[in-house]
Amino acid sequence: MQKRVRRYFFDFINGQEKWLNDMAKRGYRLKGCGMLTYDFESCQPNAFEYAVIFAGNLTNARAKDYQAYIETMGFRTFTKNIGLKYAFGKVKWRPYGKGFGQIATAPGNYNNELLILEKEQDGQPFELHTDAADQYESVKAVAMVYGWEVMMTAVLFALTFLPAAVNSTIALIWGIRGLLLILGILFGRPMVKSVREAKHLKDESRLYE
Amino acid sequence: MVKTIRDHAKGGALTETTFLVLLAVYQPNHGYGIMQFIDNETNGRVVLGAGTLYGALNTLVKKKWIRLVDSERDNKKKTYVITAIGREKAEEELKRMKAVLKLAASIVKGDGK
Known part of the structure; x- marks a missing residue:
């Protein structure tokens, strides 16, 4: 069964992560997401677990490299926006970025500030940063x-x-x-x-x- | 993503993450393999998160303590190996740890002054 939910999270890390995990507990697996939409498909309850991480301080190249690396570690990934402005052919200054990560472009890393990670529920904590x-x-x-x-x-x-x-x-x-x-x-x-x-x-x- | 090498200005101490990653790439190894190596060799005491490992690998490559294996550059799964500088750093760390261990053993076991 497919399900589309429209939602926006001001608490874009913890709030979004908790909601995605609640959906997974109820048997919904994330299939894709848009600016305000989340598409789910039915799955076994508690089969998957989600983490939301911030990558909006990275350059576009570094963010893509990070995403590719995360995928080689066995996680499924989705990119997600923080803001709600549709943009194409735009360059924006992000004061919270690192170095050239302060420049966001669309197409590019603008509206792709977050990474949603999915792993199969294996009883192990979803810890990406351990140090x-x-x-x-x-x-x-x-x-x-x-x-x-x-x-x-x-x-x-x-x-x-x-x-x-x-x-x-x-x-x-x-x-x-x-x-x-x-x-x-x-x-x-x-x-x-x-x-x-x-x-x-x-x-x-x-x-x- | 972040700088994980916090060398002590005078003592030259490496973080445990840095030292373990260096040990994991004495033989060519990729991200997941490095995580597995550290998990197995420390009997699960140290389980590195993927994000932490990414930061450590990038910093070590930048400092030329490890390098990408040439034939694997275009591969999605990047393989890393320790460099001569990295070996030197690992040996220095081993020496430092032995000295700290000797000091700690002499005091904690009660045979210190």
Whole structure:
């Protein structure tokens, strides 16, 4: 049986991963995904397990190399977007990227910031980063994305107080502020969680590898 | 993905991940083989995650401690082998560990000063 679900995750790592694993527990195996859609096919409940990793800080070439490497390790992979803007023939600056990873292109690594990994359920934990320093780096990269989104939302919120914006109708201006506040909370919660986790891992990495 | 070699500035200590990866490529080996080698040889004490291993391999190639096996360059499954520099680093680490072990044994077992 085929099933298509439309969904968007503000908590794009942990929230999305948990949902995919819940679907797998209910007997749905991921078959493909679009910007807002997930296609599933029926399978035995608990037959597969999913992990979502962030690759949006890598260059396009490095991200493709990483994906190819992951596949040689026996995982099935899917690329997934973080943002919701359709793009073609676009170049975008990503402040949270590393080196040339700060430049995202469409076609290329734009809208392919995440990798969804699938493995058969074998009773072993789905751990991709096992070294404390490595775990810290991967969580820090995610925290930086959330931080960027929260900062952009805060800047937009501040812009609503400019004289030109204040001249708009009160209902419109408060509607926009309310929407931005909700976005700030939606991105802010996973940001706080990631920052706390990164801090904990940094402390651990001083003691353990 | 990340730099996993955190050489101690003076002591030259390698991370366990780095040292084990170097040992795993004394014979040409690919990613999955390296993971299996480390898992087997440490009796499951160290199980490297694929992401951590990817970072370690890239850093080691960049530092020229390991290299891609020529005939395997175009293969999707990349095979790596240790270089002369890598062997030198592994030997230095073994020497360092022996010295640390000797010190620890003399103190922990009670025959230290």
